[in-house]
Amino acid sequence: MATILGIETSCDETAAAIVVDGHDVRSNVIASQVDLHRKYGGVVPEIASRAHIEKLDAVIREAMAGAGCSRDDIDAIAVTSRPGLVGSLLIGVTAAKTLSWLWSKPLIAVDHVLAHVCSPAIDVNPAPWPAVGLVVSGGHTSLYRVNGFDSIELLGRATDDAAGEAFDKVASILNLPYPGGPEIDRLAQKGDPDAHAFPRTMLGRDALDFSFSGVKTAVLYEVNGPGKTTGGLEKLNPRQIADMAASFQACVVDVLVGKTMRALDQTGLSAVALSGGVAANSRLRSQLAEACARRGAAFYAARIQYCTDNGAMIAALAEHLYHRGERATLNLDVSARS
Ligand code: KG4
Numbered sequence: 001m002a003t004i005l006g007i008e009t010s011c012d013e014t015a016a017a018i019v020v021d022g023h024d025v026r027s028n029v030i031a032s033q034v035d036l037h038r039k040y041g042g043v044v045p046e047i048a049s050r051a052h053i054e055k056l057d058a059v060i061r062e063a064m065a066g067a068g069c070s071r072d073d074i075d076a077i078a079v080t081s082r083p084g085l086v087g088s089l090l091i092g093v094t095a096a097k098t099l100s101w102l103w104s105k106p107l108i109a110v111d112h113v114l115a116h117v118c119s120p121a122i123d124v125n126p127a128p129w130p131a132v133g134l135v136v137s138g139g140h141t142s143l144y145r146v147n148g149f150d151s152i153e154l155l156g157r158a159t160d161d162a163a164g165e166a167f168d169k170v171a172s173i174l175n176l177p178y179p180g181g182p183e184i185d186r187l188a189q190k191g192d193p194d195a196h197a198f199p200r201t202m203l204g205r206d207a208l209d210f211s212f213s214g215v216k217t218a219v220l221y222e223v224n225g226p227g228k229t230t231g232g233l234e235k236l237n238p239r240q241i242a243d244m245a246a247s248f249q250a251c252v253v254d255v256l257v258g259k260t261m262r263a264l265d266q267t268g269l270s271a272v273a274l275s276g277g278v279a280a281n282s283r284l285r286s287q288l289a290e291a292c293a294r295r296g297a298a299f300y301a302a303r304i305q306y307c308t309d310n311g312a313m314i315a316a317l318a319e320h321l322y323h324r325g326e327r328a329t330l331n332l333d334v335s336a337r338s
């Protein structure tokens with residue numbers, strides 16, 4: 001049982017958490033930068049790095065204070081070292097190295113996507129493995145066979161846009177603010193998911209990869225007319241815009257649920273663990289829960305506050321790395337890729 005400080009700065013959330021034993025989340029502080037990036041309609045890497053520098057110190061202090069922890073209580077410092085924006089990752093990794101050296105505590109490097117994959121296990125003890133892990137975030141849409149914390153095999157992944165990216169791009173087509181996922185989720189509650197039959201791209205019969213660029217383009221042309229990219233939105237009333245949002249969301253959710261059921265068939269597993277920013281989506285959570293219930297599979301969704309980027313999932317996975325003896329040195333480098 002270890003007490004771990006987890007630091008996360010891979011994209012546009014500056015986050016730190018204290019987690020004991022991989023389950024007991026004593027604090028989970030997240031300073032979101034969305035207000036800084038909103039006017040650009042997406043994350044601007046240079047602005048993200050600067051904001052991490054400005055906020056990280058205070059975020060770590062708040063996480064320590066919130067957990068009632070001093071440096072003596074900490075057993076290790078965990079940090080996201082990949083994948084993500086290199087400039088942003090560097091801020092977290094440099095801070096973690098500095099604390100590791102100053103406090104003489106072990107340093108643990110964590111893969112952000114694997115931390116998402118394992119995040120449903122924070123609230124489940126014993127862990128829900130083996131399970132099919134579905135990670136749906138802004139940068140990644142992947143299916144995994146999770147045998148255990150130390151054995152995670154990739155089954156399929158997005159070949160073009162990630163699901164979250166598609167949510168954000170479609171939100172921009174509908175002139176909704178960034179980040180678009182939560183906006184579409186909200187608007188879809190007022191719309192008809194069957195108003196438009198957007199293409200459910202399933203790729204080959206057995207394929208577990210994803211492609212979401214087709215549905216994004218389909219929404220663009222449905223709004224503006226075939227082959228046109230502008231000029232259509234002003235002609236739609238609020239009800240019609242809500243129908244677009246609801247039909248797009250239903251399309252993405254159908255594909256995610258369909259592929260996850262395929263993964264259950266192919267692996268013979270009987271549990272699903274859902275994670276990542278898009279896992280906060282209300283329709284995805286309810287439809288996947290229903291599909292699992294229909295076939296008698298167990299369903300574990302990460303708690304909403306562990307879906308979008310956070311330090312708790314970094315510290316929670318680091319618990320297992322810590323006990324396996326995985327240690328990073330002060331030469332730890334960052335990487336844009338998983
Ligand atoms: O995991 P995350 O915080 O960052 C990455 O690792 O990429 O995911 C962010 C993504 C964004 O694309 C955002 O629009 C999406 O998660 N998202 C949602 C919802 N909440 C966040 N998408 C659909 N419905 C939501 N409720």
Ligand code: ZN
Nearest residue numbers: 116137308309
């Ligand atoms: Zn993430």
